[in-house]
Amino acid sequence: MTTPEGTFAPAPGRAPVQQMIVAHGLLETRLLLRNGEQLLLALVIPLVLLVAGALAPGIDIAGKTTGDRLGVLTPGVLALTIMSTSFTSLAIATAFERRYGVLKRLGASPLTRTGLLAGKLIAIGLVELLQVVLVVAVALALGWQPGSDPASIPVAALLLVAGTWAFVPLGLLLAGTVRAEAVLAAANGIYLVLVAGGATLLPVDAYPRVLQPLIGFLPSGALAEGLRETLSAGPVAWGDVAGHVVVLLAWALAAGLVTARTFRWH
Amino acid sequence: MGELVVEVDDLVVRYGRGRTAVTAVDGLSLVVERASITAILGPNGAGKTTTIETCEGYRHPNGGRVSVLGLDPVRDRKALMPRIGVMLQGGGAWSGVRTKEMLRHIARLHAHPLDVDVLLDRLDLTRSARTPYRRLSGGERQKLGLAMAIVGRPELVFLDEPTAGLDPQARRSAWALLEELRRDGVSIVLTTHYMEEAERLADQVYVVDHGTVIASGSPDELTSRGASNTLRFRGPTGLDLRSLIAALPEGCDVREPTPGNYVVLGPIDPHLLATVTAWCATNGVLAQSLAVERHTLEDVFLDLTGRELVPPAEQPRNRGRRERR
Numbered sequence: 001m002t003t004p005e006g007t008f009a010p011a012p013g014r015a016p017v018q019q020m021i022v023a024h025g026l027l028e029t030r031l032l033l034r035n036g037e038q039l040l041l042a043l044v045i046p047l048v049l050l051v052a053g054a055l056a057p058g059i060d061i062a063g064k065t066t067g068d069r070l071g072v073l074t075p076g077v078l079a080l081t082i083m084s085t086s087f088t089s090l091a092i093a094t095a096f097e098r099r100y101g102v103l104k105r106l107g108a109s110p111l112t113r114t115g116l117l118a119g120k121l122i123a124i125g126l127v128e129l130l131q132v133v134l135v136v137a138v139a140l141a142l143g144w145q146p147g148s149d150p151a152s153i154p155v156a157a158l159l160l161v162a163g164t165w166a167f168v169p170l171g172l173l174l175a176g177t178v179r180a181e182a183v184l185a186a187a188n189g190i191y192l193v194l195v196a197g198g199a200t201l202l203p204v205d206a207y208p209r210v211l212q213p214l215i216g217f218l219p220s221g222a223l224a225e226g227l228r229e230t231l232s233a234g235p236v237a238w239g240d241v242a243g244h245v246v247v248l249l250a251w252a253l254a255a256g257l258v259t260a261r262t263f264r265w266h
Numbered sequence: 267m268g269e270l271v272v273e274v275d276d277l278v279v280r281y282g283r284g285r286t287a288v289t290a291v292d293g294l295s296l297v298v299e300r301a302s303i304t305a306i307l308g309p310n311g312a313g314k315t316t317t318i319e320t321c322e323g324y325r326h327p328n329g330g331r332v333s334v335l336g337l338d339p340v341r342d343r344k345a346l347m348p349r350i351g352v353m354l355q356g357g358g359a360w361s362g363v364r365t366k367e368m369l370r371h372i373a374r375l376h377a378h379p380l381d382v383d384v385l386l387d388r389l390d391l392t393r394s395a396r397t398p399y400r401r402l403s404g405g406e407r408q409k410l411g412l413a414m415a416i417v418g419r420p421e422l423v424f425l426d427e428p429t430a431g432l433d434p435q436a437r438r439s440a441w442a443l444l445e446e447l448r449r450d451g452v453s454i455v456l457t458t459h460y461m462e463e464a465e466r467l468a469d470q471v472y473v474v475d476h477g478t479v480i481a482s483g484s485p486d487e488l489t490s491r492g493a494s495n496t497l498r499f500r501g502p503t504g505l506d507l508r509s510l511i512a513a514l515p516e517g518c519d520v521r522e523p524t525p526g527n528y529v530v531l532g533p534i535d536p537h538l539l540a541t542v543t544a545w546c547a548t549n550g551v552l553a554q555s556l557a558v559e560r561h562t563l564e565d566v567f568l569d570l571t572g573r574e575l576v577p578p579a580e581q582p583r584n585r586g587r588r589e590r591r
Contacts, residue, residue, distance in 0.1 A: 002442065003388055008450040011419040013377030014348040023374040031362050101357030105414070108322050108352035110375045112344060266324070 014110035021115050025122025032089065032127055041084045042127055046135055049201070050077045054142045070144040074135065075156075075227035076201035081131035082160055083200065083220060086124050087167035088191040094120075094175035095183035104266035113265070124164060132160065149235045156230050159241070162248040163223035169255035170219070176263030194220040203228060222247035271335055271422050271453045272298035272321060278329030279316050279477075290316040292477035293330070298422075298470070303444060303454045305464035307563060308474035309573070314457035315355060317474070318424050321455070322352050335422060348376065351420035353411045355427055359399040365406070366395040369413050376418035385413050388443065390436070404431040412440060416447065423447070425456040429463060441467055461563035465489075473567055480570050488566050497530040497542060499553040506549075513545045514538065534558050 014020070032038050053073045097103050106116055136144075146152065174183050174190075194200055197207075198220035204212050215221045226244030229237055279291040291313040298304045306314045319325050320332055323339035323346065332339055337346045359368045366386060373379035386392050389409045394402060402410065408431050415423050428444075429437045444454055444467060458464055464471045465485045473481040473488070481488055503525040510520050510530075518532030530542060539558065546553045567573075 003384075003446050006450055007384075008380070008416065008419070008447045008452055010421040010450075010452055011378040012349040012421055015375050015377055020375050023371060027363075027367070027371050030367075031360055034362055097360065100359065100361060101354055102360055104324070105352070105354055105358030107324070108347060108350070108354075109372060110348040110418070 017115060020111050021118045021122065024111060024116060024119025025126070028093075028120060028123035029126045032093065032123060038089050038093070041089055042081065042131055043134065046077045046081045046084070046131065047138055049080070050074065050135060050138055051142065053077075053201075054139075054144075070139055070142060071146075071232055072203065072228060073201065074139040074144050074146070075231045076224050077135050077139075078132060078156075078160065078227055079163065079200050079220060079224035080195060081135060082128060082163045082223060083167055083191060083194060085127050085131065086164040087171040088187045089127075090120070090124060090168060090171035091174040091183050091187040092180075094172060095178070095180040095187075098175065098264070098266060099180035101266065107265055121168070124168065128160065128164065145233075146231045147233045147236075151236045152230050155236050155241055156227055159223060159226045159230065159244065159248075162245045162252075163219065166219040166223070166248040166251040166255070169252060169259045172263060173255050173259040176259060176265075194218065200224045217247055219248060219251045222251075268299040268301070270297050271300050272296070272304075272455060273333040274317065274321065274330070275332075276330035277317065277320060277327055277332060279313075279320055279325055280328045290477055291320070294474065294478050295330075296472045296479060296482070298453055298455055300421075300453050301448055301451045302469040303448055303456070303467050304470045304472070305468035306455065306457045306472050306474055307459065307461065307464045307567070308457075309459055309567075312474045313477035314474055315426055316477075318426055318455065318457055322350070322424055323347075348418070349421050351415035351418060351423035353415040353423070353425040353428055355430075356407075356411075358411060358414065359407075361398065361400040363399050364396050365391055365399070365402065365410055368399065368410065369417055372414045373417045378419050380417050380419060382417065385417055389413050390439065405433060405436055408432055409436065409440070412443070416452070420452065422453045423455070425454065427458060428456055429458070429460070437463075461567070465563055471563065473563070473570065475567075475571050481566060485563060488563055496559045497534050497539065497557070498559065499528050499530075499542075499556040500526055501528060501546070501551050501553050502526065505551060509549070510542070510545050514541055 015023075032042070050073060054070050094103075103116075107113070111119070171187070174186055178186065197215070198218045199207065199215045200220045201224070204216050204221055204225055207215050216225065222244040226241055226248075229240050229244075274294060274296045277291050277294045278289065280287045280289050282288055294313065294317055296304070296306070296317075306317060308314050316325065320327055321334050321339055323334075323343045326340055334346060335349055339346055363371075366382060369386065370382050373382050383392075386395055389412065391406060391409055391413065394406050397406075399407070399410075408428065412425065412428055415425060425444075429440050432440060441463070444456075447454060456463075456467075468485060471482065471485055471488055472479050503522075505522070505528065507520045507522065511518065514520070514530070514532065515538065518530060518538070521529045521531070523529060530538070532538065543553065543556075545551075
């Protein structure tokens with residue numbers, strides 16, 4: 001089964017940049033949605049928390065034991081989905097890409113490192129969009145009543161983007177410096193710590209007073225607290241939101257600088 | 267000499283720093299001609315992979331110069347990558363990605379890729395097109411790695427041990443594929459520790475040990491180098507060896523180790539063979555079982571270093587040449 005002469009005649013060249021980035025983003029999205037553990041983290045856990053938190057009798061969420069629990073819970077679960085995708089899932093996937101030589105192999109392809117990162121951001125964006133749509137739909141079906149200020153939707157979207165921006169370099173920082181197995185443990189561990197102790201699901205004022213300033217400056221606290229304030233009844237508190245966004249961008253900048261210096265591609 | 271697509275000049279690559287630094291490549295030089303197959307042959311740890319990865323832009327040289335298609339592999343990375351194909355020694359794919367999905371992805375990164383289905387078919391991967399990478403056999407992974415290296419229609423491919431882990435049939439098929447690539451004008455650099463691979467495929471072989479080239483040339487030049495080849499024949503006992511030696515070029519020797527068995531030692535080339543048969547004709551000798559014994563690259567390596575190219579534990583069975591030693 002010899003090939004006809006000229007089959008392999010060289011014709012090198014890179015594909016258009018947008019085509020490469022979109023192809024990479026869509027492939028990473030497919031791979032993520034095909035992976036059972038990732039799917040559990042991205043969709044099953046947030047939705048189970050939302051449904052159980054809303055329906056289970058006798059639970060006390062920030063002093064609210066009845067129907068209004070969703071007002072606290074839904075923004076928290078949204079923050080959780082952002083964290084799971086742009087931090088935990090990204091860190092684990094990238095660490096194994098490093099381990100399996102995927103990053104190394106793609107490093108010898110026409111796709112540049114910037115293009116690879118852009119593709120990753122597309123995948124993260126698509127998965128987060130799916131998560132947010134599902135969480136909001138389920139919350140509304142359960143009787144969630146978000147605030148009525150029309151500005152709350154774009155502001156919430158801004159917070160979700162700023163949260164992603166803060167968590168992505170943190171995920172890459174972990175993925176680019178530690179062995180894959182350690183990343184698997186650490187990414188899940190940090191996620192659990194931030195869920196339980198980082199004001200993700202519970203408001204900052206539910207924590208002991210001495211810890212409150214610290215927790216408010218965690219990326220999880222800033223993101224979830226901002227979402228809770230924005231999506232609750234009443235007009236958007238612009239000053240508070242700006243404060244949370246500044247905290248998130250500070251994390252993005254700091255983690256981005258450290259990651260750019262420490263990330264090892266192979 | 268044709269156009270050079272790779273020039274490595276006095277390359278030095280070290281790992282680590284200070285007292286714990288290890289010198290992986292130590293003053294290595296080589297060149298690769300366009301549309302040729304160049305083999306870098308040597309034992310594990312000789313510096314083959316480090317050399318090839320420096321050409322691929324993965325490592326900064328600590329000394330010396332590397333030029334690939336006239337470009338600096340690190341500085342001109344963006345311009346170089348679309349023009350070369352790379353096969354790493356292992357991995358390079360997500361564990362959950364399917365064979366065809368992975369190959370199609372690499373194809374989509376290039377402007378004029380090969381037809382993915384044709385390539386899968388040529389490499390006998392069609393049946394595992396939908397199999398996730400983690401469930402592929404070692405041989406299937408190697409073949410996918412090779413496909414990924416050539417799908418972008420590169421001018422130059424770097425293949426790090428392309429046939430390691432392939433069964434003999436798949437290996438021959440891969441060799442045929444590499445010959446088709448060369449036929450179509452692709453330049454190929456491969457590392458190997460299989461001397462048959464270098465002998466069968468390569469136009470030029472660089473024998474590497476301890477990070478430097480210890481011998482180079484075409485397989486024929488390497489295996490006929492020095493006075494190490496032999497010509498054997500049988501004939502009547504007690505021939506006049508001095509007369510035969512006198513007929514041969516300077517530096518040749520003839521022995522009769524056992525009665526009627528003759529061994530000619532020296533640079534055995536067609537001319538020398540003709541001289542021996544002419545001498546036989548003149549002296550009315552009917553030479554029987556006339557045989558030229560060519561030395562293999564493995565013998566060359568053993569002669570040069572006193573060590574085996576492949577440790578005995580790694581030897582594939584039935585290689586057919588072990589019996590001679």
